[in-house]
Amino acid sequence: MSQKNNKNTVTGVRQKAEELIYTYMNVASALFWRIDIIGHKIKYFNNYMVPGLGAETGLLLKDMEYSRKVILEDDFPGFQAFMDAVKRQKSASVLVRVKTQNSTLKWLRISGYPDPCRTACCFGSISEDTELINGMLACKSGASSIKNRLNLFDTPVFLARFSDRKIVAANKAALACFHYTVDDISLLGLEDLFSVAGHPQLHGIYESLIFEHKWNGNILLECKNKTHFSGQAAIRAICDSGENLLWISIRNLKKEQFLEDHPGGQDKTSCKKTVLRKIGRTKNLQELLSVILENQPLPNLADALLCSRVDIPQNRVSVYGSGSGFDGLTPGSTHPYVGSVAENILNFKLSHLIVKETSESIKPIDWALFIPMGVRSYYAKPFYENNTLHTVLIFCSSKSDMFDEENILPYQALLPAFLKGLEKFKN
Numbered sequence: 260m261s262q263k264n265n266k267n268t269v270t271g272v273r274q275k276a277e278e279l280i281y282t283y284m285n286v287a288s289a290l291f292w293r294i295d296i297i298g299h300k301i302k303y304f305n306n307y308m309v310p311g312l313g314a315e316t317g318l319l320l321k322d323m324e325y326s327r328k329v330i331l332e333d334d335f336p337g338f339q340a341f342m343d344a345v346k347r348q349k350s351a352s353v354l355v356r357v358k359t360q361n362s363t364l365k366w367l368r369i370s371g372y373p374d375p376c377r378t379a380c381c382f383g384s385i386s387e388d389t390e391l392i393n394g395m396l397a398c399k400s401g402a403s404s405i406k407n408r409l410n411l412f413d414t415p416v417f418l419a420r421f422s423d424r425k426i427v428a429a430n431k432a433a434l435a436c437f438h439y440t441v442d443d444i445s446l447l448g449l450e451d452l453f454s455v456a457g458h459p460q461l462h463g464i465y466e467s468l469i470f471e472h473k474w475n476g477n478i479l480l481e482c483k484n485k486t487h488f489s490g491q492a493a494i495r496a497i498c499d500s501g502e503n504l505l506w507i508s509i510r511n512l513k514k515e516q517f518l519e520d521h522p523g524g525q526d527k528t529s530c531k532k533t534v535l536r537k538i539g540r541t542k543n544l545q546e547l548l549s550v551i552l553e554n555q556p557l558p559n560l561a562d563a564l565l566c567s568r569v570d571i572p573q574n575r576v577s578v579y580g581s582g583s584g585f586d587g588l589t590p591g592s593t594h595p596y597v598g599s600v601a602e603n604i605l606n607f608k609l610s611h612l613i614v615k616e617t618s619e620s621i622k623p624i625d626w627a628l629f630i631p632m633g634v635r636s637y638y639a640k641p642f643y644e645n646n647t648l649h650t651v652l653i654f655c656s657s658k659s660d661m662f663d664e665e666n667i668l669p670y671q672a673l674l675p676a677f678l679k680g681l682e683k684f685k686n
Contacts, residue, residue: 289386290307290316290317291383292383293374296380309359312359329357331357334353338369366388370383405497415437415508416432417505424449425447437452469496477490478509479671489513538676544681547683551676552581557666557670563656564582564653576595611641613663618635636656
């Protein structure tokens with residue numbers, strides 16, 4: 260009876276493990292497969308479809324006539340060699356270009372390996388790597404040809420030099436959206452495109468570009484006529500003849516009225532004079548936090564505010580709070596830097612951090628500070644000086660899942676005001 264129970268337990272664990280693996284497969288941007296060489300059968304483990312091929316994606320390995328039709332003629336011999344290797348149970352990979360249903364070209368990477376668990380079987384994946392390969396090709400193709408291709412996009416695209424962040428090219432869509440002329444472009448830098456409220460975000464973007472060669476996220480933008488927009492940006496680091504360039508693609512532009520109506524739209528200080536006057540009268544860091552909390556652009560989204568002063572050499576963060584739950588917090592109380600929000604942001608080079616449910620966290624600071632204070636979700640924004648993290652401002656809520664990538668955008672307008680007030684209490 261005991262052996263039977265043990266067998267059932269092992270079977271249950273295996274089933275749960277398989278369910279977990281299938282869950283991971285279903286969110287991956289790849290189609291996973293296994294071929295039974297003797298039985299001449301193929302099994303697909305998830306439902307991923309290559310954009311432009313759709314439900315026909317699975318035919319690539321099933322139907323050689325279909326493969327011959329969609330794979331470019333120059334690439335088909337390599338595909339055949341790959342299939343021959345798979346049938347001999349050899350590890351192999353191939354890159355092929357396929358013609359999609361809308362006549363565009365996609366780069367596919369197809370990999371196969373001998374199945375270690377089943378004899379006479381191979382397993383592998385099909386993934387679409389068009390963006391990655393085009394980026395690699397762009398490194399060889401030269402800036403002039405890249406500039407010539409900008410107008411193939413109907414959404415705004417800019418090219419900038421990484422060394423001085425100056426714009427060197429823009430497509431017609433970018434000129435039209437941002438109200439610039441071709442002559443204006445040579446005078447612009449990235450800081451001119453980003454709203455002043457978005458400038459604190461630039462440090463994290465540059466750091467991601469240096470270490471990861473790319474950045475994706477929501478940004479605040481400013482047009483020539485000072486109109487403000489939010490949008491989703493994809494920024495890629497590319498190279499041309501030894502010169503480092505940034506490819507900046509922007510989509511889903513949306514006008515942001517809050518920048519005109521709330522701190523940030525009227526002048527270069529990015530905050531209303533009334534807010535600055537209130538900040539000027541603050542006597543300590545807690546009062547500064549109270550002013551920021553009272554003037555948040557989305558009322559009642561955050562019901563508390565925490566400021567963490569970071570001292571990495573001393574392995575210490577000093578915290579100050581204002582709002583619901585933080586009344587009993589001793590100003591300047593310290594916690595270890597190791598395990599803190601600041602460490603998490605720095606280790607993973609984050610431009611910001613959103614925690615939707617603290618009770619699901621494994622960070623020590625969440626259990627030592629936030630959960631006892633009743634904080635269920637928060638949005639944390641880091642601040643740097645001379646490439647050193649010195650402060651993290653954390654908007655807190657007693658409710659779960661209160662912050663997301665969209666609703667934190669208006670809060671960028673308050674950051675310059677906070678920094679200005681922070682100067683008073685540096686020491």
